[in-house]
Amino acid sequence: xxxxxxxxxxxxxxxxxxxxxxxxxxxxxxxxxxxxxxxxxxxxxxxxxxxxxxxxxxxxxxxxxxxxxxxxxxxxxxxxxxxxxxxxxxxxxxxxxxxxxxxxxxxxxxxxxxxxxxxxxxxxxxxxxxxxxxxxxxxxxxxxxxxxxxxxxxxxxxxxxxxxxxxxxxxxxxxxxxxxxxxxxxxxxxxxxxxxxxxxxxxxxxxxxxxxxxxxxxxxxxxxxxxxxxxxxxxxxxxxxxxxxxxxxxxxxxxxxxxxxxxxxxxxxxxxxxxxxxxxxxxxxxxxxxxxxxxxxxxxxxxxxxxxxxxxxxxxxxxxxxxxxxxxxxxxxxxxxx
Numbered sequence: 001x002x003x004x005x006x007x008x009x010x011x012x013x014x015x016x017x018x019x020x021x022x023x024x025x026x027x028x029x030x031x032x033x034x035x036x037x038x039x040x041x042x043x044x045x046x047x048x049x050x051x052x053x054x055x056x057x058x059x060x061x062x063x064x065x066x067x068x069x070x071x072x073x074x075x076x077x078x079x080x081x082x083x084x085x086x087x088x089x090x091x092x093x094x095x096x097x098x099x100x101x102x103x104x105x106x107x108x109x110x111x112x113x114x115x116x117x118x119x120x121x122x123x124x125x126x127x128x129x130x131x132x133x134x135x136x137x138x139x140x141x142x143x144x145x146x147x148x149x150x151x152x153x154x155x156x157x158x159x160x161x162x163x164x165x166x167x168x169x170x171x172x173x174x175x176x177x178x179x180x181x182x183x184x185x186x187x188x189x190x191x192x193x194x195x196x197x198x199x200x201x202x203x204x205x206x207x208x209x210x211x212x213x214x215x216x217x218x219x220x221x222x223x224x225x226x227x228x229x230x231x232x233x234x235x236x237x238x239x240x241x242x243x244x245x246x247x248x249x250x251x252x253x254x255x256x257x258x259x260x261x262x263x264x265x266x267x268x269x270x271x272x273x274x275x276x277x278x279x280x281x282x283x284x285x286x287x288x289x290x291x292x293x294x295x296x297x298x299x300x301x302x303x304x305x306x307x308x309x310x311x312x313x314x315x316x317x318x319x320x321x322x323x324x325x326x327x328x329x330x331x332x333x334x335x336x337x338x
Contacts, residue, residue, distance in 0.1 A: 004104040004122065004182075006049045007096055008040050009089055011057035011082055012111070016229050019320050020313060025059045027110035028066060029227055030300060032240045032253040033265035033283050035066065036227065039113045041073045042252055047118035049106060053078040053099045055092040089198035093183075094191040102185050107198070109179030113236060114224040115248040116180065124216045125182045128154065132187050132206055135180035136215040137224055147173030148215055156213045159204065166208060175215060178224055187211065223248065234313060234322045237298045238279040265301075286314075296324065 014021030020029065027037035037054070044052060052075050056063050060081055070077030080096040087095055093107055104125070106118060116135060125133040134156070136148055146160040149171050158169035177199065191202050207213050218224060223245050227233040239245055240253065241261050256262035256270075261279045264270055268282035271290040278296035285302040288294065295310040303314045313320045 001126070002103045003051070004047075004049055004106050005051045005053070005100050006044050006106040006108065007080075007093060007099070008037065008052060008054045008108055008110045009092060009179075010037065010063055010110040011055040011060075011086055011092055013058050013086065017233065018230055019317065020230055020233060020315065023059070023062075023317070025056070025063050025110075026227070027054075028059075028063055029111075029233060030281075030283055030298070031113055031227060031233075031237055032249065032263050033268075033281055034253060036113065037063070037067060037110060038073060039252075040108060040110060041070070041075050043108070043114065043116070043118060044106070045074055047106075047122060049118070050075050051078075051099075052076065053080055053096050054110070055080040055082055055087070055096060057082040057086045085195060088195045090191055090196040090202045091194055093188065093198060093202075094193060097188050097191070100185065100188060105183045105185075105188060107181045107183060109226070111228055112179050112224065112226045114178065114180075114218075114222065115245065116178070116218055116222050116224065118180070121180070121182060121216045124154065125214070128214050129212060130182070130214045131184045131212040132203060133182040133214045133216050134203070135178045135182075135218065136175035137178050137218045137222075138174060138220075139176040142173035142176050145173075145176065148175045148177070149173055150175065150215050150217070154214045154216065156207060156215050159207055160200070162204075162208075164207060164210060175217060178218065179226065182216075230313065230320060230322045231324055231326050234296065234298060234311070235324060237281045238296060240281070241279045268299075 010027040012026055014026045028035045067077050121135050148159050149157045151157050161169050163169050187206055225236045225239055227236045253263055254265050256264050261276055264282045265284040267285040269287035273290045274288050275293045280294050281298045283299055283301040286299040287304045289306045293308045297309050297312055299314040311322050311324055
């Protein structure tokens with residue numbers, strides 16, 4: 001069976017990120033001192049997938065110049081640049097249809113970090129001869145957002161509150177979509193041209209027509225997080241210090257060898273006199289003045305801190321305060337200079 005190819009959805013506007021999304025696309029946001037797109041590459045390579053296409057639109061030059069042909073990340077990267085208008089998740093996949101040929105396509109959102117094993121999802125997908133398999137996660141709040149319910153064998157029983165026959169589901173949704181899907185050519189060929197949503201205008205019609213549609217559920221010990229708002233972004237960096245996540249990512253992130261709660265990328269300067277509570281992530285070439293106290297802070301590449309900071313992201317444009325008690329915040333606050 002031919003090796004699957006993958007697509008990283010990387011064209012979004014990033015408007016919910018507020019000031020964090022003003023000068024870089026979401027996949028370039030550093031998480032643990034490493035751009036999200038590099039986390040995606042590592043996940044795919046663990047499953048033996050090295051041929052990857054990325055779509056681009058918002059701030060496309062920054063992403064394309066960083067990734068290039070993908071060689072320095074151990075992948076072969078191709079590009080599907082969207083011009084004139086953004087095509088959405090479904091339109092973006094359709095626009096890149098040429099890349100997949102007759103191979104299975106793994107599509108993943110470029111704003112997530114997960115320790116999921118894609119090889120397990122692919123085995124599940126093949127065993128059931130699925131046309132579409134969604135990687136799902138259990139969520140007690142799934143009913144609020146129109147999630148999914150599954151049969152015992154993993155077949156999708158309902159989605160977005162509707163059963164296969166179009167009637168309303170009487171069973172509350174139990175699972176949410178992670179932004180990772182496994183798609184076969186016969187499904188890809190049904191996607192319409194032009195801007196559209198992959199879930200509502202791709203998966204939903206496939207489900208209603210009785211296509212082979214399954215959900216692979218992440219195991220309880222798998223980590224998953226999206227970084228779509230300032231608060232989710234900061235919290236996603238702090239999550240990296242939980243023992244379970246650290247155990248999975250220790251070989252990929254620069255956890256400080258002697259100071260707990262600190263990730264320091266190459267070239268970062270952290271004097272011994274700096275005190276840290278919560279978590280601290282220092283990007284490449286960043287620095288902190290002696291004697292500072294930092295609490296729950298992410299510092300981007302080549303930025304310097306000369307004053308105490310708490311619950312914030314330090315960017316080249318200034319300090320972005322973040323309310324961690326509001327993980328659903330839609331926009332970030334105005335910048336303040338450090």
